[in-house]
Every structure is written in structure tokens, then in C-alpha cells.
Amino acid sequence: MADPRRPHQEATASPGPAGEAGSPRARSAPGEAGPATTPGRRHTAPSRAGRNLPAAVGVAVVLIGTLLVGLFFQPLVLALFAGTAAGIGVWEVGRSLRFRGIAIPRIPAVTAGVLMPVAAFAGGGEALMMAVIVGLTLVIVWRALGDRDGMILSIMGSVFALVWVSFLLSIALLLYHTEAGPLKVLTVMLLAVGSDTCGYAVGVVWGRHPMAPRISPKKSWEGFAGSLGGSVVIGILCAVLLLDHSWWEGAVLAGVLVFAATLGDFSESMVKRELGIKDMGTLLPGHGGVMDRIDSILFAVPAGYLLFELFAAGA
Secondary structure (H helix, E strand, O other), X not given: OOOOOOOOEOOOOOOOOOOXXXXXXXXXXXXXXXXXXXXXXXXXXXXXXXXXXXXXXXXXXXXXXXXXXXXXXXXXXXXXXXXHHHHHHHHHHHHHHHHHOOOOOHHHHHHHHHHHHHHHXXXXXXXXXXXXXXXXXXXXXXXXXXXXOOHHHHHHHHHHHHHHHHHHXXXXXXXXXXXXXXHHHHHHHHHHHHHHHHHHHXXXXXXXXXXXXXXXXXXXXXXXXXXXXXHHHHHHHHHHHHOOOOHHHHHHHHHHHHHHHHHHHHHHHHHHHHHOEOOOOOOEOOOEOHHHHHHHHHHXXXXXXXXXXXXXXXX
16 A cells, blocks of 8 residues: 555655766665664665665565566466556556646556557467557547546546557567567566666766766766676677577677667656656565666667567578
């Protein structure tokens, strides 16, 4: 149940030390005082960059384990995992839009959000497009039968949430059905998460120069360099050891996906800044909401799908 104090509501950030500028996932300004701690519970205190690291690591292990089970042992788990993530993501976006008076019909929107990845898994691209049409039709009809006040903004907000979250995430299920699909999906996820993790680590320690101070002042060029360097290593290893591709293809894939993941991160930051909130939700301890966890993945997935298709065409 959400905290009535709305903990994800954005507070005015005080300028912090320049070294914190590069944290892609920092949740509190570096200069802010953290929550009071009590003896014997120091292991639950947030990290220097604002995360509750034990909780964050535990959640990450569960999510990664579920993904691996779905990719290599029980494909239905993958479809349900993606559908659940998409549905929760759409719900979080709808909840956040209410801070600007845009009330989307969340029951049909969440239903459509869950339907798209499941349809992509079950029937490929054609089924995904049918799910998009059915889902948008359901939202429009539902909204047309309700209050007319704010109807246009409500429908447009629903389309925005469904395309941004559910449709982009569904492309991972299309990639899964290509040749060596599970390994390709795993590679994209490793690169997206590796970009985030490497940028976070480097930015916290060495971050000095913000990339876009007006959008996300805690993301630095040093953090971006860390994302790029770490991801290139991961990309080359995945290309050679997992996919039997050339090393340079792994390097190209890494470079493009770092750019896409960073763009996805900035996109969510722009939305949150416009809405005046700090996190999209609080469901995942140490991470924020589901959208705060998958923002970079949403843009990395279509970029990875396109690159793998280009590599296949040029083979």
C-alpha cells in the first residue's frame, strides 16, 4: 500500500558535491541528510548514492533468476514475467500522470499492457499488432463511456503509456523467437544492466561533469564513459562466447545499446521532472518502481533487435 506521504514525490534537491554527478540511479541529493539509523541496523542504511544496497541486490537476484528461468527452462515464465512488468509499468505511469491531472482508465490500460507481451510471445509480430489494436480500442471505448471531462488527455496518456512501456518491452519477446533468441535477449539485458551498473559505479566515484543538468543533474560524462567502457567488454565477451559473432559486432552492439539505454534513462527523467516526482513507484526496494528499473531496457530492446537483424542480413 502506498505511503500516504507519497515518498516518491520529488523534493527540491540541494546541490551536492560534484563527485556524485554521475549516479544514474541516485535517489537523493548527495548533500541531503539520510534517514536516522539505530544501532544494530546499519546494514539497511542507504548507500552513499542513495540506494538501500542490500535490498537492491536482493531484488536484483530475484529478477535475474526469474529471467534466466524464463529464457532457458520455462518459456511461459518469460511471457508472464514480461506481461507482469509491462502491466505494472503502465499502472505506474498512469498513477504518475495523475500528478498533472491526467487520469487514464487504468483497468483497460493495464489489461492491454499485460496483453501485448503475451501476444508477442504466443504469436509473434502479427499477434502483437492485433493486441495493440484491441488494447487501444478497449481503452477508447472504456473512456468514451465515462466522463467527458479530460477525455482527450486521458486517451493520449493511455496511448503514451502503452507504447512507451508495453509495446517496446514486447519487442524482447519477438527477439526471443529469432535464431539463438534466448542468448540474444540475455545479451541485450546484460548490456543494458551493465551500462547502468558501470555508469553508476564510475559516476559515484569520479563524476564531475553533468551530461544534462536540467534533466538529470546526477548523470555525468564520466559515468557515461564508465557505461561505455564496461559495456564494450561485456558486448565483446557475449558476442564471442555466447553468440559466435565477431568481436567487433559485440563492440558495435555495446556502443549502440549504451546510447539507447542512456536515452531511455533520460526519457524517464524528463517525464518525472515534468510531473514533479522522484520515482515512478516504490514497489521494488532499493530500486524504486518497475519503471525506474526498466527505463533503459525499454529503449535498448528495439535497438538490439534492429542490430541483430542487420548483422543477420549482412552475414
